[in-house]
Structure formats: structure tokens, C-alpha cells
Amino acid sequence: MHTILPVAADSYLRAKPLSRGTRNEYRSTLRKWDQWGRGVPIQKLQRKHVREFLDWVYERAVADHGTNPGRTANKAREHLRAVLSWAWEQELLDSPPRFPKPRPQRDVAGRHYLTKTELNALYFATHQMRRPRGWDAPFPVGRYWRAALAVFFNYGVDTGTVWRSAPAHEPILWRYVAWGKQSPDREVKESSRWGWLFYRRVKTGKAFYRPINRVVHAHIKSIMPTDPRPDEPVFRGGGARPNARFQRLCELAGIKPRANVETGRDEPWELKDLRKTCATYYDAHMPESSVEILGHSVGGITYRHYAHRAPLAFKAIMTLPAAHGVLGAGPRI
Numbered sequence: 001m002h003t004i005l006p007v008a009a010d011s012y013l014r015a016k017p018l019s020r021g022t023r024n025e026y027r028s029t030l031r032k033w034d035q036w037g038r039g040v041p042i043q044k045l046q047r048k049h050v051r052e053f054l055d056w057v058y059e060r061a062v063a064d065h066g067t068n069p070g071r072t073a074n075k076a077r078e079h080l081r082a083v084l085s086w087a088w089e090q091e092l093l094d095s096p097p098r099f100p101k102p103r104p105q106r107d108v109a110g111r112h113y114l115t116k117t118e119l120n121a122l123y124f125a126t127h128q129m130r131r132p133r134g135w136d137a138p139f140p141v142g143r144y145w146r147a148a149l150a151v152f153f154n155y156g157v158d159t160g161t162v163w164r165s166a167p168a169h170e171p172i173l174w175r176y177v178a179w180g181k182q183s184p185d186r187e188v189k190e191s192s193r194w195g196w197l198f199y200r201r202v203k204t205g206k207a208f209y210r211p212i213n214r215v216v217h218a219h220i221k222s223i224m225p226t227d228p229r230p231d232e233p234v235f236r237g238g239g240a241r242p243n244a245r246f247q248r249l250c251e252l253a254g255i256k257p258r259a260n261v262e263t264g265r266d267e268p269w270e271l272k273d274l275r276k277t278c279a280t281y282y283d284a285h286m287p288e289s290s291v292e293i294l295g296h297s298v299g300g301i302t303y304r305h306y307a308h309r310a311p312l313a314f315k316a317i318m319t320l321p322a323a324h325g326v327l328g329a330g331p332r333i
Contacts, residue, residue, distance in 0.1 A: 002041035003092055005083065006030050012086045019203050029079040032057055042087055047098045050080060058103060070105030077102060113277040114269070118255050123149055125253035129237075129245075137236045138225055144237040145249065147219035151197075151235075152271070154216050154317060156278030156294040158202040159271040163238025172199050175230035177212075177220060185209040190314045201295050208295065213318050243270050282316055289316035 061069035084096040126142035160169030176198040192211035257266035279290035
């Protein structure tokens with residue numbers, strides 16, 4: 001039975017927990033495959049077919065005055081290879097075709113992390129945040145944002161882990177905060193004098209029990225009500241559009257938009273950039289630690305040979321160097 005590439009790709013996308021953006025990139029490659037118009041069933045795909053398609057993608061990107069045609073062709077190559085490898089695992093084809101080598105590409109895409117000076121500017125700008133309409137929380141909105149910034153920086157969480165801005169999000173609730181030394185996860189042997197935090201990744205649903213360090217402990221305590229309800233969210237003040245509020249905060253802090261080297265355009269900072277910021281500083285502090293802390297798949301050599309993943313994340317979180325403000329000794333109420 002012969003299978004065409006779009007059908008195989010559709011089955012692949014249904015089987016994999018990919019983000020919406022990644023799925024859209026795959027669909028873009030499939031549209032190019034249809035426009036190319038010379039596809040054959042995946043069971044008959046050969047190296048020459050793949051090479052001809054990727055050459056066509058590259059040449060079209062050049063004709064469209066693309067700034068990085070090599071990267072465009074290599075993205076299509078990655079998508080084809082992933083789908084065909086999955087099809088081979090599912091025994092839809094006897095063996096995947098050999099792929100041509102990737103094309104040279106420009107990898108510089110601009111700086112996607114905030115400096116410590118910018119982080120501290122964000123932290124202190126929260127004192128200037130206006131009270132949202134209908135605000136009924138026990139503390140000023142800026143105090144919740146200072147605590148949220150500390151959590152973003154120390155754990156690299158997704159936006160939906162802090163604020164439930166979509167029905168599918170599962171934010172951190174008060175019952176997910178444990179103040180005891182021992183982790184609720186029995187497999188974790190380390191103890192934290194400041195307590196533990198539980199949350200799930202938005203994209204994968206993977207659960208994490210993370211040690212609370214001194215900085216995060218002080219910030220969470222600063223927004224803790226007298227009688228916290230277990231099913232109430234810890235963080236408030238995100239609203240329906242947390243990124244819009246974050247961009248207003250960037251304006252208050254005097255932080256300029258980040259430049260996209262590929263397009264030459266300025267782009268507003270988003271909360272997901274705090275996740276990239278977290279990864280940048282953790283890897284500078286302890287190489288390969290961001291792979292485990294952010295919940296990515298297994299990465300580099302150091303990480304693959306580290307005997308236990310949890311101790312690596314624990315040590316990195318509890319020893320991350322601190323600076324003033326969001327990285328510092330505690331909240332400025």
C-alpha cells in the first residue's frame with residue numbers, strides 16, 4: 001500500500017506532542033511539497049527526489065529575496081527527515097532514503113535573552129505598574145509580577161504555568177507549594193530548607209518537583225495570603241493577555257525591542273524570552289543544566305553522561321549566582 005507524504009505527515013503530527021508553531025512550520029513544508037508537484041509515494045522516495053525538492057526550496061527562497069535561504073532549505077530537510085524516520089519506525093516503508101547534506105546557513109538570529117541590567121530594570125519597573133481595572137487582590141499588581149519574574153528566571157517556566165491565559169493551562173496553585181524540606185517526589189533524595197514547587201510544562205504536560213531557593217521563597221512568601229486556598233492560583237495580575245502587560249512593563253523599564261538580524265526589524269520582547277534568558281544564565285553557571293531544568297530532550301555530551309538528572313538541576317537551582325533585584329536577596333515590597 002502506497003502512502004503519500006502529506007498523509008504520513010498528518011499521522012506524524014497527530015502522534016507527536018508538538019507546539020502550534022512547530023506544527024505550522026511542518027504544514028508550511030507540506031505546502032511547498034504540493035507546490036513543487038513532483039512528489040512520489042514515500043515508499044518510492046529516493047535521494048534524488050529529496051535533493052531536487054530541497055534545491056527547489058532553496059532556489060525559490062533566493063528568488064523571493066529571502067535573507068537566509070540555506071536555513072529555509074534546511075528546515076524543510078529536518079521536517080522531511082523527521083516524518084520519514086517516523087514512517088520507517090511505523091513500518092510504512094522499508095528504509096528511509098539517504099538525505100543530501102545540509103546547506104550552509106547563517107545561524108545568527110539576534111539576541112533572545114535579557115541582560116541582568118535589563119532584568120533588574122524590569123524588576124524595579126513593577127513598582128510603577130498601574131492597578132488593573134477591578135483589581136481585588138490583597139497586594140499591588142507589581143508585587144505579583146516581581147514574584148513571577150523570580151519564578152520565570154529561576155525555573156524557565158512557560159507563561160501558562162504562571163498565569164492561566166488559556167483554558168488548557170494549568171497554573172501553579174497554592175497546593176503545589178510545599179514548605180517542607182523533603183520533596184513530595186519520593187525519588188528525589190535531596191532536601192531543600194526553603195521548600196518545593198510543583199508544576200507541569202504546558203507543551204508536554206511533564207511534571208516537575210523543583211527546590212525553592214532563597215530568592216523564590218522570599219518572593220512567594222511576599223504574595224501569600226493569610227489563609228491560602230489550595231485550589232487558588234499563586235500568581236495574579238497576568239490578565240487575558242500577559243504578553244501585552246509584559247511589553248508595557250518593558251516600556252516602563254526603558255528596554256528597547258530586540259532586533260531580529262534576519263529581517264532587520266525590531267520585535268517586542270515576550271514572556272517566552274524569559275525562558276531563553278533562564279537557559280542562557282544556567283548554562284553559563286553550570287553547563288548542560290538548562291536541558292534538565294527547562295525539561296528539554298537529552299542534549300549535549302556532559303548531560304548525557306551525568307548519572308542522575310535531578311541532582312544536576314537541584315545543584316544548579318540552589319547555587320545560581322544572584323544579583324540585585326529579581327536575582328537578589330529578596331523582594332522589595
